Amino acid sequence: MRTERPLNHGLYRQEFEHENCGIGFVAHLKGRKSHSIVSQGLDILRNMTHRGAEGADKKTGDGAGVLIQIPRDFYLIQGYALPPEGQFGTGLIFLPQDASDAAKCEEILLNIISEEEVSFIGFRDVPRNNSVLGEISHAAEPFIKQILLGAETEQEILERKLYIIRKRAEVAIRNSDIRQKNFFYLPSLSTKVLVYKGMLTSLQLGDYFTDLSDERLKSAIALVHSRFSTNTFPSWDLAQPFRVLGHNGEINTIRGNRMWMEARESILKSDKLGDLSRIYPIIEPGKSDSASLDNVLEFLLMSGKSLPYAMSILIPESINAKNPISNELRAFYHYHSTFMEPWDGPASLIFSDGRYIGGMLDRNGLRPSRYVITTNDHIVMGSETGVQTFKPEEIREKGRLKPGKMLLVDTEAGRIYYDNELKATLAGEYPYGDWIHQNMVNLEEIETGQVITPELGPCYNKYITSFNYSMEDIEKIIKEMAATGKEPTGSMGNDVPLAVLSKKPYRLFNYFKQLFAQVTNPPIDPIREELVMTLSGYLGSLQQNLLETSPDHVKMVRFRNPVISNTYFQVVKNLRYKGFSAANLTMLFDASKEAEGLQSAVDKLCADAEKAVDEGKNYIILSDRGIDKNLAPIPSLMAVSAVHHYLISKRKRMQIDIVVESAEPREVMHFALLFGYGASIINPYMSFAIIDKLVKDKAIQLDYQNAEANYINAINKGLLKIMSKMGISTLRSYRSSQIFEAVGIHSDVIDKYFAGTISRIGGIGMAEIAEEVLVPLRKAFIEEQQPEILTEGVYSYRKHGEHHAWNPETIALLQWSTRTRDREKFRLYSNLVNKDTAHPGFIRGLLRIKKNPIPLAEVEPAENIMKRFVTGAMSYGSISREAHETMAIAMNRIGGRSNTGEGGEDPERFKPRADGESTRSAIKQVASGRFGVTAEYLVNADEIQIKIAQGAKPGEGGQLPGHKVDKIIAKTRYSIPGITLISPPPHHDIYSIEDLSQLIFDLKNINPKARISVKLVSESGVGTIAAGVTKAGADLITISGYEGGTGASPSSSIKHAGLPLELGLAETQQTLVMNNLRRKVMLQADGEIKTALDIVMIAMLGAEEFGFATSALVVLGCVMMRKCHLNTCPVGVATQNPELRKRFTGKADYLVNFFRMLAEDVREYLAEIGCRSMDEIIGRFDLLERNPEVDHWKIKNLDLTAMLAMPEESKTNAMRCIEKQESKIDNILDLELIREADKALSEKQPVEITRTIRNTDRTIGAMLSGKIATLYGSAGLPDGTIKCRFTGSAGQSFGAFLAPGIELYLEGDANDYLGKGLSGGRIIVVPPEGSAFEPDKNIIIGNTVLYGATRGEIYISGVTGERFAVRNSGANAVVEGVGNHCCEYMTGGRVVVLGKTGSNFAAGMSGGIAYVFNESGNFDYYCNMGMVELSLVEELSEISELTEFINRHYMFTQSKKARMILDDLDKYIPMFIKVVPYDYKKVLQEQELEELRKKIADVEMDVEYDPKS
């Protein structure tokens, strides 16, 4: 059993860990201390148990804790003699288990205490009951003591001393050689607050620390936190709350934030804290992102900053014009953004310094935070409503935190500060606006007299060849972007080797892969939610102390676009504004000296950069202009990153900015990398030269200025997309965040120039990097003839170009052999593919399997093996109906499973066909668009797959343009033909792991028999995410390689996002075995699996099941046209064009042949290996070894040891799934509902059920709906057959997938995801009787309501949170107020809002109609007009429709607001605004026209047959 967190083993890295949580606090507004506050805090934790997680031993929690005020009296009562309040400080200490180590730690601590002139009063034994602990947490339990300290000084001075003591002790012990030093940790040390926490479940906290249940322990505040971590490794110190805050969420930009903070240490000065070097580093190493944020927050507080100030500069609101904030506040944020980059990522935060307690949300507001203020002066805030119950008449106010907003309670003054008051104070402190106006200049506004030509003249061809430009770079990338302003789109994934595996020279850029958000934090939609995003930045960093405030801070140049033209580059180069000066450094090295030359040039560059800092330059310009025969370009990425890291190590990075002038970057990924490793501004002069030539050659029909603007625009859009994939909103925080993994670069290079970047399989060193630069350079300068620019075949196949795994030979042989069921031909195919794989084309090609033959007859039959095969998730819509159904038939025949993909399934397919074949897809996918996800769809699944990401474009959404949505597609997707369908980047009900856990719970409710699977894409850290997903209850996890992907995606995503399957799978296997979670979950893998050898190797790397997508399509006729996105597939596979679909020639037989031959081949391999069944080889890394015969110049230093490392724990822990996940639906309210509704279910007789309800009662109505859908299909029961009446606070997903015939009436309030997937039922929510608050001003429903609803209606007499009716495709709703993003991505249905709306109303809305009661007359400001038009409600039919909705609303809810409107329709109807999407309007008009035409035709017919004429 582990006692400490594992550092790194195999592919696992400690830094991959994620956590999500439940948080909350309770406080007495007037600071009255009581034990009841403490016990209410513990109640909150108990009521959020479902938001925490347990480990494999089912008893170990991930962490729970509580922060309270120092209970001085509690110790006095126990007989401790203590100094007066304010002169007394205390805290718990976690100490080593080993007594002598503990003593050593104590000694160090006590020495520092006495050095700081604080008196040590004594230790207190902390009573603990460790019998409650689980095995894992018990093994790692530290020895815990409490220290009591005092000093006769002012409280603030003592508070700072305690801070310094703690920081010094941390440093001293970290640097000591005490063996168990990692146990040492101080949860808090303060005169104001005390933290109890540990590796506990929410329920264990109070039982373990018996102090907490002692009635004498009193506090006016209790701030609690329960942790849901991806791992179950020992982590007592990572439990929250930390010293000031509790965080639910994740800081996506953490690498950059930590690095910048470290860089800043050199210029910080604080009068209050004195010599800061004593407490450095500000950020404790090896802790979580939340802990780092807490470190910085605490530092700012200790430096004398206020809580609201510190929070506002760390996690600022958006300053986009669409955010309705004052100009002063905008200036405040603007000012601070110049020296503090946002800590960006989903965050719901609660914090307290003992007096103040408050909470805030980040700008995206993705985590819920609800609060209640009572008439008896209590405030309760939490991730959910209902964590504390109050009588209706006790409630003074109900509310939620809005995105970017804060709420603070002063328990001394007994006051509540709301956001606008807090921020107004902050904004008014200094004349920030004036300072900016006087000192800052906008780059784009600087007048330039001259325009600098993009031409390169006679050097053009030399540059083209030296920098490795291929015809594809020019034609497919640059030209496309310059002509259209968009990044090019591609299809069918990536089948060329990784840069390191290819024998051809590549730019260094190609060795990096983008990371992206999955599960633990949501990506952003950069198009529909652009209001939170920005690329702007500043140039001219100054040596300013962020702890001071002065106008000098903003003496800088602001730029809106970081990619600049030659003209603006000239401006930047010659800028003398406010005394700016730049150092020009060349990125060139002596070609004749090769690697040595490169090395010394980079070193010199670093030294020169440092010199520039010392000389007081404001920025350095790195340029690779001036190449020739002897001067080779240093890879720009290496130059930027090397300088960046070198300056950080010298603590001089804050003083300077890096500007790049390079011929190297050409596509979006290159720019993202340069920014991600530290560049501020880039001038890609070669791209401009190429565009100039294209314009002159008339290959682009635009003038140069427009073409250039298009190119820059395309790059910008691409950058936003890459940032948004990670959930990052601003380029300033993306800069230097290094959100990439390197694949195939040796650690020597990484450690020296790319510190902190993950590179797990070794690879090329300086020699190879230099050679890759020199090969093209020699071609350009040494060869006699200027070489022709040829197509490199990276995007489409060329004979002498890059190697493609799918090539004419492999495709032809696969089709030939599967059509004729010819084993010989299939063998030829397999041999060819395996040879290609070992070319090497894939990482597994570097390996071979160990053999130890047994007779073939002893091996399990092919039938068993085929059951492990599934086809990939491809929607009907992306591929043709013929292809989709053929796949389903084949998989049903062999006992494998096909997948619906994202797009629903025609209910006709649920039943067997007349000929006995079944076209039903066993796997039903649930993706972010939720198209066609109804109760009926879900109950017809054997497996339900939650698609978190897909290989071709992880972290991105999708779009099916209206012209592709024909009648049948529209029917299966529950939308309208011709209406564009958008899949958002995130699932709007999964922003975190506990959300995923909730969705899994929802799906298990609706279909208890189906396996629930979760599809992830390989990236570093995917193993850790998989561990979290397992803990969230998934039965199966699919790991997709980045290679695959059958849909259309931006080219840069296909090539550069995600990692090879092998790495992700091996990491997942290792991490799950280490956590002992593998036993509970199956692993499935997909990504270019083509032969039996692939299957066997992938099984050895950990997979039990195997997905085939591209290969299955090839068998059915796909020839890798890569034109799926154009709807022109000439073989009828990926098209909806009826003419082209006729060309489909695939047959189920072919697929059956394919899978049978594969399975037979697998058997032969098993016999050779000496295993009788697949089960015996799963996770057997030891059966794989490096194949010494596969070798070439770039792969000689690849090291797969980490990938093939069997974890220590595999000796004891299961390596494959051997047990079922525990069902959490055995004891839920729906079981009671089903029992009571028996008569309704069996005889359709009406029933009424009445119950009280709590927030722990989740997903009410789903299981009941599942029963109805199974019995009665989509028709369900007659309206109102089952009426359920609830009082109380409903848990999440109230009324999810509610079937027709059910009506849920709730008196009280409800949490997030109400009416998710509503399938025909009715939900009514009214405030409790006796409520004192106005329903239209108080929030009674959480976020993300009606997500993916297809049918039904809801009436809410109150206000709801963000994203009301998101992706609604057919439900009708009336509500009295909504948050931001209402009706987002909506494609159908009606929404009536009888009150205020938040920002970004109707973003991405392509169908349906919304009616908004525009009382304040400013609705247009809040509406996103991108896709909709606004008008008054004037047509009679519309007026009657609207009136009918309000009527029904009144009928169901007795709403006062509805009454008011109904009483004076003439007055109020004109105040309504109708919101109609253009798309939808067009469709409606066409429908009308069609009807007219019909009428006319009928009339003509009548005339023709009129006997009189």
Next chain:
Amino acid sequence: MADATGFLKIKRKEAGNRPLHERICDFSEVEQVLNSEDRMLQASRCMDCGIPFCHWSCPVDNLIPEWNDLLYKGDWRGAYERLNATNNFPEFTGRICPASCEHACVLNIGQEPVTIRENEVAIVEKAFTEGYIKPVPPKKRTGKKVAVIGSGPSGMAAADLLNKAGHYVTLFEKDEKAGGLLRYGIPDFKLSKATIDRRLNLMEKEGLVIRTSTIIGKDISGKELIDNFDAVCIAIGAGYPRKLPVEGSEFEGIYFAVDFLTAQNRFNAGQLSATDNRINAEGKRVLVIGGGDTGSDCVGTAIRQKAASVTQIEILPKPPLARAIDNPWPFYAKILKTTTSHEEGCERLWNLSTLRFVGDGKITRGAEVEEVRWEYSDNKYIMTPLPETRRVIETDLVLLALGFVHPVLDGLLTELGVELDARKNVKVDKHQSTSQKKVFAAGDTVSGTSLVVNAIASGRKAAKYIDRYLRSLE
């Protein structure tokens, strides 16, 4: 790809051939030309496939999707440049290539491939008429001397590239004019000889030296050549025709196809007078033995010579009309091919084995044939004669179009003593180098008889390695 849906809107349209009654009266080219607009539309049918199977199947790796796109956009010059990047003589291949590219075209899955071959010839002809093609002599000479022996397509290709690379190249030809089988083997109605002259002319203007009527191994010894040149490339073709060693094969009136075709070509070129042409089919009952392309050329030529009748027989079975299951796309379709010559009037018979020639002891009067049956077992085809079907086909002129076996060994090859392979072709390593130092070989000499396009590809490959070899001498 400018027009993603071109292939849906535009049908395949071939330029077609001149009317039959007209074309059989002369030896001018049979194939017609499409107007530029239609040609560009035909190019729009190209789909710029993710995997261009056409390009894959092309022996010279023509960048078909790339020049089709440029052609569609009307950028004829750009299209020519892209075409010229991989093919020295598109005007030859564009006329006579069997176009495996079109067999592999993805649109050929639905039997309507892009008119790739016709597009190719259209591009190059436009380039000639518009003057895009001009002599471009190398800017710098390397001083190295190369001898290329044989001026057929592979020798021409090798010589062209080596000359362009700056070496001094002399192209030797045994006949009176350069071009090899292009000139003497292929009938004028398929490839007009002006096309070859135009190209040779251009090459000469670029500095290539052509020495015709020079037999190496006889007029100049191989040794002398090796001594005087830095490298030698043998591209003498596979000139040893396959014989039919049956009773009566020594009779008069039995000729090799190549001799028959050469004579006509020489006559057309004015190198031979009508009276000198001893192989004339006029008024004769012609029997062509061999069902391949050469046989078809004999058919067309005999018809133009006004033969009384033409019969073409083949020992193999009649190919199917559609692809057999074991001959799927994208491989070359082994299906019945009806050439323009066949259309012009001839009887085609299959499964016929020739047993002996009958005649008066001197002149042939007929050929005795019998039908054979082909069966497939143990991975090979087995032939069974059917003696009961024996019969005599009456004929006055027999043309043997049975292919060639290997290069002529007497003379040069024997003198140089280059190593041969099992089939008596010249053996080369993967760099086209023979067993003799500085001697390279290309084309049919190496591969045995094959297509023009393969010969060009082989010549290009040899040029690449000869160039490398010469540069390594520095």
